[in-house]
Structures are given as C-alpha cells and as structure tokens.
Amino acid sequence: MSTQTLTEAKMTHHDLLKDQVAIVTGSGRGIGLAIAKRLANAGATAIITDITEEFASSGAKEITDSGLKAFPTVCNVTDVSSIEKMTEEVMNKYGKVDILVNNAGITKDTLFMRMKLEDWSAVIETNLTSVFKVTQSVIKNMSKANYGRIVNIASVIGMHGNFGQANYAASKAGVIALTKTLAKEYASKNVTCNAIAPGFIDTAMTQKLKPEMKEQYLKFIPLGRFGQPEDVAEAAFYFCTGGSYITGQVIVVDGGMFM
Numbered sequence: 683m684s685t686q687t688l689t690e691a692k693m694t695h696h697d698l699l700k701d702q703v704a705i706v707t708g709s710g711r712g713i714g715l716a717i718a719k720r721l722a723n724a725g726a727t728a729i730i731t732d733i734t735e736e737f738a739s740s741g742a743k744e745i746t747d748s749g750l751k752a753f754p755t756v757c758n759v760t761d762v763s764s765i766e767k768m769t770e771e772v773m774n775k776y777g778k779v780d781i782l783v784n785n786a787g788i789t790k791d792t793l794f795m796r797m798k799l800e801d802w803s804a805v806i807e808t809n810l811t812s813v814f815k816v817t818q819s820v821i822k823n824m825s826k827a828n829y830g831r832i833v834n835i836a837s838v839i840g841m842h843g844n845f846g847q848a849n850y851a852a853s854k855a856g857v858i859a860l861t862k863t864l865a866k867e868y869a870s871k872n873v874t875c876n877a878i879a880p881g882f883i884d885t886a887m888t889q890k891l892k893p894e895m896k897e898q899y900l901k902f903i904p905l906g907r908f909g910q911p912e913d914v915a916e917a918a919f920y921f922c923t924g925g926s927y928i929t930g931q932v933i934v935v936d937g938g939m940f941m
C-alpha cells in the first residue's frame with residue numbers, strides 16, 4: 683500500500699463514526715472507558731457517564747486531552763431520574779443518540795448459602811434492571827431516528843455460571859435475554875442490539891481477586907493472558923461500525939476460556 687493510500691485508509695477509519703453520539707454507562711474507567719476511547723477514536727462524541735462527577739470528568743478528560751470528543755455527565759444507572767436527566771442533557775446538546783453501550787456493572791460475590799437478599803438485589807439492580815431503565819430512556823430517540831446501535835456488556839459467567847456469583851451470573855444471563863428481545867422488537871427500526879461476553883479482563887473489578895484465584899483462572903485461558911479493556915472495546919467498535927447485518931448476537935471475548 684502506498685503511503686498516500688495508507689493515510690487515506692487511516693483517515694476513513696477515523697471517520698467511521700464521524701458526527702455520531704455514543705453514550706457509554708460506567709465509562710469513568712475500565713472497560714467502559716476503553717470502549718468510549720475506541721468510539722471517540724473513530725470520530726464519535728463519547729458521552730462519559732458514571733456514578734460520580736469525578737469519575738465522569740476524569741474519563742472524559744483522558745479523551746479530550748488526546749484531541750478527541752467527549753462530554754462528561756453524571757448518571758447513576760439504578761436511578762430513573764438521574765438517567766432521564768442525562769438523556770435529556772444529551773438530547774438538548776446533540777439532538778440524537780446513535781450508540782448506547784450499557785456497561786456499568788458491579789459484583790458482590792459470595793457463595794449462595796451466604797448470599798444476602800441485598801447482595802442479590804444490588805447486583806440485579808445495577809447490572810440488569812439498569813439496562814432496562816437506560817435503554818427505555820434512550821431507545822425511543824433511536825427508534826424515531828430509524829437508527830441505533832446498542833451494545834450490552836454481559837459476561838461469560840452469564841452463560842456458564844460460577845461459584846460465588848449467583849447474583850452476577852443471573853444478572854448477566856438476563857442481559858443476554860434482554861439483548862435478544864430488544865434485537866427482535868427493534869430490528870424494523872434499524873436499531874441493532876448485541877451483547878459482549880468478556881471473560882477475565884484486567885480491571886479494578888478483577889484486581890480485587892486473590893492472586894491464587896487469578897493463577898487458577900489463567901490456567902484455563904488458552905491465549906495465556908488476561909484480557910485488556912481494549913480487547914473488549916474492539917468488539918464493541920465492530921458492532922457499531924461493520925456489523926450492520928448483525929443483531930441479537932453475543933460475542934465472547936475470553937481468550938478461548940470457554941469453547
């Protein structure tokens with residue numbers, strides 16, 4: 683490829699999401715921030731939403747510091763009024779939402795026999811009911827515009843279960859089923875809805891696991907390393923760019939751990 687063609691290819695690549703607006707929940711750090719960066723890198727304005735002002739601002743700053751477009755706003759995904767406020771703010775400022783990435787999530791791990799109802803409810807609320815709430819708030823605008831890309835961050839645990847993660851597994855299985863239902867209901871509106879099921883990704887969420895547990899997981903990863911947030915971001919980017927004929931699917935990003 684000549685230098686000129688290479689430059690052109692690069693420019694087109696950076697333009698793929700030009701003028702698009704992408705909301706990513708829980709994008710102050712970790713996988714959400716990596717996804718926001720990837721979309722911004724392709725020309726989108728990334729709406730960085732997180733539970734605190736501080737998280738949202740620091741995430742957005744990382745993006746704007748590198749010359750890309752981002753806008754921080756607080757959004758607690760468990761709180762309908764906070765969600766409505768965020769959607770309204772984005773609609774007033776940009777007039778549309780092209781991409782929604784439901785990424786915010788938490789764990790409260792403990793064996794089933796010790797799991798309290800509040801551990802169950804907090805994880806279901808934050809990981810699953812949040813997807814219902816945020817999507818309800820945003821999807822009507824996509825539907826009207828006859829365009830939308832929704833990407834939900836599920837987990838391989840939602841497909842296979844895991845010791846100590848009854849709440850988390852159930853929440854992520856719910857996200858997968860919700861993804862497929864939205865895909866069916868909104869396909870006629872040119873809104874696609876897909877999910878990503880990451881395996882073990884190196885973020886704050888997994889950094890709190892005991893070293894011996896991490897060693898154990900590593901043995902089951904054929905690619906021999908933990909995933910990076912950027913590995914997940916690449917799949918999200920694909921759903922928002924090349925994947926216009928793909929809906930209702932779950933792509934597993936786990937280094938081959940489950941196959």
Ligand SMILES: NC(=O)c1ccc[n+]([C@@H]2O[C@H](COP(=O)([O-])OP(=O)(O)OC[C@H]3O[C@@H](n4cnc5c(N)ncnc54)[C@H](O)[C@@H]3O)[C@@H](O)[C@H]2O)c1
Pocket residue numbers: 707708709710711712713714731732733737757758759760785786787788808835836837838879880881882883884885886887888
């Ligand atoms: N790290 C992994 O191995 C892994 C594997 C599979 C799936 N996931 C999923 O990926 C997503 C991102 O996780 P991560 O690993 O980047 O973890 P993380 O803890 O680094 O990031 C989660 C983000 O969500 C935000 N958040 C939490 N509760 C919120 C709320 N109520 N409202 C708004 N924001 C909230 C946090 O402030 C944080 O910025 C989660 O849905 C998680 O379940 C992670």
